[in-house]
Amino acid sequence: MPALAVAILMLMMTGFAQEFRATLTGRVTDAGGAAVPSAKITVKNLQTGEEFSATSGGDGNYTLPFLIPGTA
Numbered sequence: 001m002p003a004l005a006v007a008i009l010m011l012m013m014t015g016f017a018q019e020f021r022a023t024l025t026g027r028v029t030d031a032g033g034a035a036v037p038s039a040k041i042t043v044k045n046l047q048t049g050e051e052f053s054a055t056s057g058g059d060g061n062y063t064l065p066f067l068i069p070g071t072a
Helices: 002-016
Strands: 022-027 040-044 051-055 061-067
């Protein structure tokens, strides 16, 4: 019986860890496929007008976390 209680508790804890926001990741490259470092990436929520920005790293990769989803 204690194992069942632990399993239920673990399942309940994962429910609290759910996140509704999104993370956008990508890589900026030029026409030849080479990485573009220090490129500015801006995402705009067309419903709210909010803008979120990131700068690509030396490898061209970027991450924009905690974006609020919009409707299509």
